Amino acid sequence: MDATEKRTNKKERAKERREKRHQEISRLRTVPYSDHDRWWSADTIAVVTGANRGIGFEIARQLAFHGLTVVLTSRDTTAGEEVTKTLQEEGLKVVFHQLDILNHESIDSFYAWVNKKYGGIDILVNNAGISHNTGFDNSVEFAEKVINTNYVGTKNMIKASLPLMKPSAEGARIVNVSSRLGRLNGRRNRIGDVGLREKLEDVELLSEDLIDGTMNKFLEEVKDGSWISGGWPQNNTDYSLSKLAVNGYTRVMGRILSERGDGGKIYISCCCPGWVKTAMTGWAGQTSPEEGADTAVWLALIRDQSVNGKFFAERREINF
Numbered sequence: 660m661d662a663t664e665k666r667t668n669k670k671e672r673a674k675e676r677r678e679k680r681h682q683e684i685s686r687l688r689t690v691p692y693s694d695h696d697r698w699w700s701a702d703t704i705a706v707v708t709g710a711n712r713g714i715g716f717e718i719a720r721q722l723a724f725h726g727l728t729v730v731l732t733s734r735d736t737t738a739g740e741e742v743t744k745t746l747q748e749e750g751l752k753v754v755f756h757q758l759d760i761l762n763h764e765s766i767d768s769f770y771a772w773v774n775k776k777y778g779g780i781d782i783l784v785n786n787a788g789i790s791h792n793t794g795f796d797n798s799v800e801f802a803e804k805v806i807n808t809n810y811v812g813t814k815n816m817i818k819a820s821l822p823l824m825k826p827s828a829e830g831a832r833i834v835n836v837s838s839r840l841g842r843l844n845g846r847r848n849r850i851g852d853v854g855l856r857e858k859l860e861d862v863e864l865l866s867e868d869l870i871d872g873t874m875n876k877f878l879e880e881v882k883d884g885s886w887i888s889g890g891w892p893q894n895n896t897d898y899s900l901s902k903l904a905v906n907g908y909t910r911v912m913g914r915i916l917s918e919r920g921d922g923g924k925i926y927i928s929c930c931c932p933g934w935v936k937t938a939m940t941g942w943a944g945q946t947s948p949e950e951g952a953d954t955a956v957w958l959a960l961i962r963d964q965s966v967n968g969k970f971f972a973e974r975r976e977i978n979f
């Protein structure tokens with residue numbers, strides 16, 4: 660067998676594995692949660708960011724379908740109100756509130772509102788995100804905005820949510836919708852500097868400062884034009900780094916939050932939805948938004964929160 664045949668076989672095997680996993684997820688999605696699994700009720704409050712469309716909308720819909728009260732948020736009020744109405748018409752408990760995760764005032768006024776209305780939240784799904792590249796484009800023109808939205812915005816949402824997380828026996832949950840593009844050891848898409856990669860990989864050494872420093876270094880190189888030879892991920896560079904930062908921050912917070920006592924537990928995890936047919940991918944991709952939402956919903960609802968500080972795709976743990 661020559662090298663081309665070997666590559667083709669490998670690709671076909673990967674495709675078969677992917678299809679099997681998709682079938683398994685479709686089957687799992689039809690299995691209802693048992694009474695024992697259902698720790699939540701209609702008084703359980705789940706907040707979803709960037710939920711006016713795509714994966715976020717589906718996460719909101721599925722959580723509401725399972726019987727929680729969902730606060731559907733979006734930065735555009737008209738778009739958010741419209742989709743909320745469609746879910747309410749299906750009989751789901753969904754409420755809208757404006758939220759732009761890039762805007763501190765919007766974050767503060769959102770949390771003040773949610774605290775007054777519900778006395779806190781049980782689940783936060785950080786789904787809002789942007790990418791300015793599709794296909795093989797790799798412009799860094801909007802790198803600062805991409806990192807600010809996907810990483811800094813998500814981080815700000817998490818920090819401000821902690822005092823509002825309701826104490827419960829089951830624990831509150833934070834789920835970050837991230838991407839496999841942010842993996843540290845992706846075969847074709849990773850940071851070239853082995854020393855930096857090793858530091859980012861060691862959960863005991865990993866810190867917010869190290870993650871912020873890495874993002875700042877990249878953004879400085881974007882400004883002076885040297886990023887291209889800086890050994891950064893080659894595919895969707897700014898987006899990949901923003902998600903690498905989200906993954907790293909999930910691990911840092913997983914470590915910090917694991918020290919909280921019973922009754923005040925907060926669990927945090929992150930996931931990749933797969934390559935999903937949404938506006939972000941120009942509706943390319945292999946996965947529907949319904950399936951893409953599945954792992955985030957599963958993480959938000961799973962009783963066994965040994966998922967804390969870990970990374971998932973298709974309901975399975977994957978490497979950072």
Ligand SMILES: NC(=O)c1ccc[n+]([C@@H]2O[C@H](COP(=O)([O-])OP(=O)(O)OC[C@H]3O[C@@H](n4cnc5c(N)ncnc54)[C@H](OP(=O)(O)O)[C@@H]3O)[C@@H](O)[C@H]2O)c1
Nearest residue numbers: 709713714759760761786787788837838934935937938939
């Ligand atoms: N699609 C994929 O293949 C894929 C793969 C891996 C990871 N993801 C991740 O999945 C998440 C959802 O993406 P999607 O595919 O559903 O993309 P999408 O259809 O483009 O949806 C992105 C959502 O984020 C919102 N958003 C952007 N900036 C925001 C801000 N500053 N404040 C609040 N909301 C903001 C958008 O609002 P507007 O409508 O106002 O723009 C939109 O609702 C993202 O985090 C993305 O990185 C997607």
